[in-house]
Amino acid sequence: MSASQAFPVPSRNLHRFANPGRFLRLSGRLLPWLATIGIALSAVGLGWGLTLSPADWQQGDAVRIMYVHVPAAWLASFGYANLAAASIAALVWRHPLADLAAAEISPVGAGFTAICLATGSLWGKPMWGAWWVWDARMTSVLVLFFLYLGHIALVRAFDDPQRGARAGAILALVGVVNLPIIKFSVEWWNTLHQGASITLTGAPTMAPAMLWPLLLVAIGAMFGFAALVVARTRAAVMERRIRGLLLARAQEGEAA
Amino acid sequence: MTHLPFIVASYAITLVVVGWFTVDAWARMGRARRRLAALDRRPQR
Numbered sequence A: 001m002s003a004s005q006a007f008p009v010p011s012r013n014l015h016r017f018a019n020p021g022r023f024l025r026l027s028g029r030l031l032p033w034l035a036t037i038g039i040a041l042s043a044v045g046l047g048w049g050l051t052l053s054p055a056d057w058q059q060g061d062a063v064r065i066m067y068v069h070v071p072a073a074w075l076a077s078f079g080y081a082n083l084a085a086a087s088i089a090a091l092v093w094r095h096p097l098a099d100l101a102a103a104e105i106s107p108v109g110a111g112f113t114a115i116c117l118a119t120g121s122l123w124g125k126p127m128w129g130a131w132w133v134w135d136a137r138m139t140s141v142l143v144l145f146f147l148y149l150g151h152i153a154l155v156r157a158f159d160d161p162q163r164g165a166r167a168g169a170i171l172a173l174v175g176v177v178n179l180p181i182i183k184f185s186v187e188w189w190n191t192l193h194q195g196a197s198i199t200l201t202g203a204p205t206m207a208p209a210m211l212w213p214l215l216l217v218a219i220g221a222m223f224g225f226a227a228l229v230v231a232r233t234r235a236a237v238m239e240r241r242i243r244g245l246l247l248a249r250a251q252e253g254e255a256a
Numbered sequence B: 001m002t003h004l005p006f007i008v009a010s011y012a013i014t015l016v017v018v019g020w021f022t023v024d025a026w027a028r029m030g031r032a033r034r035r036l037a038a039l040d041r042r043p044q045r
Helices: A010-015 A020-052 A061-092 A098-128 A136-155 A161-175 A178-188 A208-255 B004-039
Strands: none
Touching: A020 A061, A020 A208, A020 B004, A061 A098, A061 A136, A061 A161, A061 A178, A061 A208, A061 B004, A098 A136, A098 A161, A098 A208, A098 B004, A136 A161, A136 A178, A208 B004
16 A cells, blocks of 8 residues: 555545535535534524523623623634635645635634624623723734734735735734634633633533533534535635636637 | 623624625525526536
8 A cells, every 4th residue: 555545645635626516516415404404503502592591690691692602702713723724725735615715714704703702792891891801812802803804805905816815825824823822811811701611621610501502502603604604605616607707708709 | 681681782793693694695606606507508506
């Protein structure tokens, strides 16, 4: 067995999905499942969180804001990690769909980051007495929001879409340094924002009656995020094909 | 329920933003599919 058979080359596997026709076929089958699972899990989790889960002994019912704020915060970072992965695929392996995917991830990621900031502010006012404080966690999430906006602006700032995509990919990779800052900001600095209640290594410090609806919404929102990105990327692939056809017709017209 | 206005505002913002993205994505897909079908006579996927 050769080395390449033993260790599959990522670019070879990735490029199997580079064909636009294959991507449209696969994503067309995948999209209804992603959307249905996302809507169902989110609806059950939000309904559970709003009506059946208990109020917090300190925060009262304001704790129910957690069921939208925390999934939005996780998705803001998760979306940026995906943006960075797409940027690597575009820069290193020149994957033809990675540029399109990156350009479609950033508006959705910015939307979830905006939800995270707005709902955090609505949670902070009754709990801390302030809509906003320049706390390390909140400031680093605001920086993430600006990174998303910068990426959206940069990929559209060039006449040549490839140059825009390349500049956007570099910005996305530079901005990755903000992800660990967001994660560890509550440990590295003295922050008003509370520490993590759920970690990968330890048991959650949250009651199961609150944890389950939160996890349901988080998983549902992740499927919803994926559905939105796949739908937007499908549209972008078709729009690129339309531009190609119109250009070919214009050139045929000029030649005639 | 305590803090009701803050809870309602949080859920409303979330639903409006996610709803807008959903409607926009599906409308954009539909527009692209129709336009492509009109331009490209090959069998549609």
